[in-house]
Amino acid sequence: MSTAYVVVTVLAAVLAGFSAASLLLGAEWTVKPLVDYGVPRSWWPWLGAAKGAGAAGLLVGLLVPVIGALAAAGLVLYFLGAVATVVRARWFSHVAFPLVYAAPAAASLVLWF
Structure with missing residues (x-):
């Protein structure tokens, strides 16, 4: 297991965990978008749980x-x-935000191989 893999994986975990916590705690800058x-409010706990599990x-x-x-x-x-x-919501200026969270998860997967 390389140092790069460990660093990228921990970074991906921290970002996904932060994203999960901000959703589950109802941070305005997370739930307003x-x-x-x-996105139906009834989905939010499941989405937060999925990110936390990831x-x-x-x-x-x-x-x-x-x-x-x-x-x-799964996170990717x-x-x-x-x-x-x-x-789908046509908020094209917001496309980069989920990509910021996806990138380290994808890098972790690539470094795993």
């Missing part, structure tokens, strides 16, 4: 690598879904 994008999976993956790879893949898919939601 979800309202603007038309963050935990990345950290567990430092000990059980296949779990980390699956978590990274999650944030690509977020990009699709932003595009």
Whole structure:
């Protein structure tokens, strides 16, 4: 396991965990865009839980690598879904935000191989 993999994986876990916490705690700068994008409020706890599980999976993956790879893949898919939601809502200026969170998860997955 390389140092780059560990650093990128921990960064991805911190970002996903931060994103999960900000959603679950109802931070205005996180939930207001979800309202603007038309994401139903009933989905928010599930979305936050998915990000939190992905963050935990990345950290567990430092000990059980296949779990980390699956978590990274799941987070990449999650944030690509977020990009699709932003595009569907026609908020093109916001597309970069989910990509910021997807990039370290994708890098972690690439470094895993």
